[in-house]
Amino acid sequence: MSKAVIIMGSKGDLEWAQRISESLTKFDVESVLYVASAHKVPLECYNIIKEEEKNNPVFITIAGMSNALSGFSDAQTHCPVIACPPSSSSFAGSDIYSSLRMPSGVAPLVILSPENAALATAKIFGISNENIRQKVVEFQEKQRQKLKEDNASLS
């Protein structure tokens, strides 16, 4: 089953999470949403990961400020984890560093745009799911077409 599991550190991240899940639907990828913080409720986080990983999902973690959730999740599961932290300009955007530097053996991928996180998720599922692969290919073709049209419109 091709399902993305989106875990957000706070309900305050819901809008960002919805942008991801809406983009996923364009590729026929279902998603399920959870609020669970590695800082505050690590056991709940762990239980969600262990229950959901039985279906071999892609996990997408949304954690602002100090991102413990993405590294924590990645270290607990064989499944890919994509960190998609909500954008923030506070403190000169320094929050992002907590998503970039990981200890050895901990490898969440980082994608900053919710729409691109959805695309990357679809591409992972598309390796083994023909329908999703087709959606990705169509999306890319449309994008190429649009650029050609935009270019032609200038001449």
Ligand SMILES: Nc1c(C(=O)O)ncn1[C@@H]1O[C@H](COP(=O)(O)O)[C@@H](O)[C@H]1O
């Ligand atoms: N980065 C994390 C983690 C974590 O990494 O476990 N838990 C919550 N948060 C983030 O902190 C911000 C404020 O959270 P609160 O609403 O709890 O103050 C949110 O963007 C959340 O994702």
